[in-house]
Amino acid sequence: MPEHPAYPVGLRLAGRRVVVIGGGQVAQRRLPALIATGADILLVSPSATPSVEAMADTGELRWEQRPYAEGDLSDAWYVLIASSDTEANTRASAEAERNRTWCVRSDDADAATAWTPATGRSEGVTVAVLTGRDPRRSAGVRDAIVEGLRDGTLAAPRHRTRTPGVALVGGGPGDPELITVRGRRLLAEADVVIADRLGPRDLLDELPPHVEVIDAAKIPYGRYMAQEAINNALIEHAKAGKAVVRLKGGDPFVFGRGMEEAQALAEAGISCTVVPGISSSISVPGAAGIPVTHRGVAHEFTVVSGHVAPDDPRSLVDWPALARLRGTLVLLMAVDKIGAIARTLVDHGKSPATPVALIQEGTTATQRRVDATLETAAEAVREQDVRPPAVIVIGDVVAVGPGSPAAEAGRG
Structure with a gap:
């Protein structure tokens, strides 16, 4: 033939x-x-x-x-x-x-x-590739197309079936490659992106020129966009028929106020999709070589917001109970409160020699790790000029990983 x-x-x-x-x-x-x-x-x-x-x-x-x-x-x-x-x-x-x-x-x-054909599927799209008698090439082309559709690098916006609404997307801890596949695809299909300061900012550069980017940065002690204004912006753009992505750092529901936004959207009758993200509470310690759990060292870890001091009447944290736990304690938004937190933990029974690691700008090119103890943590923050965003890890797991002072001394 x-x-x-x-x-x-x-x-x-x-x-x-x-x-x-x-x-x-x-x-x-x-x-x-x-x-x-x-x-x-x-x-x-x-x-x-x-x-x-x-x-x-x-x-x-x-x-x-x-x-x-x-x-x-x-x-x-x-x-x-x-x-x-x-x-x-x-x-x-x-x-x-x-x-x-x-x-x-x-x-x-x-x-x-x-x-x-070599066939792959992504979000209702079927990709079928034929290259004659070269099945490996067919599979390679298919994989490249499907991967591009899934991670958003191959832009294929919906037209006939796209429904206006809002997607609350967890962008991960900062490294743009740590956003989920679904999150990146929705970002590529957005008309409007309302982005936090802690979201993966590098991804915004990849958006087409027609996409409107709104800065919702909540910079500590500086300019901020009130939560009510963010909610109103989400509702306004969605009601205008736009596909809106609310790009947040970490996970939308881990100290991200995502539920407040979801509730406001529900009250306004607007559909909302929640895309979980990789929380900095586990990913940043991991990137710094610290496992939040480790066999024989820690069987549990607790994640706590440190944005208010232990003696603040607004605090909902049972600090005496945390001091009695033997596992790992991970603090978010706690850089300026670490002195008060450390004193409270020690006052309620935690050893002053408990290892502490402060990881600034975790998973990004500027990541750095500062090691201390509960006794010296506040001093380390001042001397090393540790600034947010930073994740603080307290517990014996700090001394386990390859980046710990003990491991570095052993290599020397």
């Missing part, structure tokens, strides 16, 4: 008869996609892999445990031939040709009337 390109087409197989010959590894890989189409699948094979057998046991397909026989392809819309019996494959292929049924052969692509 002359070399002509295959004609790409999407088969709608829901409720239609599909026959699969062979129950081995090829069928095991291809069957899930066929099942997902809603096809009426008949498997003809003397044996099957455990995974394929499980599909039959759960009713996802019908299995006739025997070799192929003439007439098995009657009324079939699509046939997948994937058995190890070459002679049976040839006879089944001939029957499909006579019946004018599209047929894929795993053992002889040249004898088939259809080829299976």
Whole structure:
């Protein structure tokens, strides 16, 4: 046959008869996609892999445990031939040709009337790639496209089906590569982005020129955009038919006031999608070489907001109880209160020699770690000029990781 390109087409197989010959590894890989189409699948094979057998046991397909026989392809819309019996494959292929049924052969692509493309899916989009007789290249192209759709680097905004609304997106601890795949995709599809100072700012440079970026930075002791104003901006832009992303640092619901925004949107009748983010409470210590839990050292960790001092009447934290815990204590927004917090913990029984690590600008290019103890933490903040944003870790895990003073001394 002359070399002509295959004609790409999407088969709608829901409720239609599909026959699969062979129950081995090829069928095991291809069957899930066929099942997902809603096809009426008949498997003809003397044996099957455990995974394929499980599909039959759960009713996802019908299995006739025997070799192929003439007439098995009657009324079939699509046939997948994937058995190890070459002679049976040839006879089944001939029957499909006579019946004018599209047929894929795993053992002889040249004898088939259809080829299976390298296929991937992302948020309702199906990507199917054919490169003739180079399946590895097909898979490579497919993977590149699907990855681009998932992480937002390949912009493909919705038009017909996009619904105006707000997505509360957790941007992670600061490194732009630590935002979730879904968060990055929604960011790429946004019309308006309302961004916090602690969000992954580098991602804003990748947005198209038409995207409106609103600075909602809450800079300590400086300019800030009141929460009510943020809520109103979210509502206003969503009601104008825009796709709005509220880009926050860390996770929206970990000291991020995300629920306040979700409640305001619900009261205004606006749909809201919450995209969790990687919290700095675990990711920043990890980036600095500190595990918040470690076998034989800490069986629990507690995350606490330190934005108000222990003796402040607004504080909701039971500091005496925290002082009695043997696990790890992670403090957020506590740089200027670390002196008062350390004194309170010591006053209620914590050893002054308890290790402390202060990690500034965690996961970013300017990350730095300052080690101290509860007794010296406040002095270390002053002498080393530690500034927010910083995560403070208190507990024996500080001395476990490769970046600890003990580990560094051991290497020397």
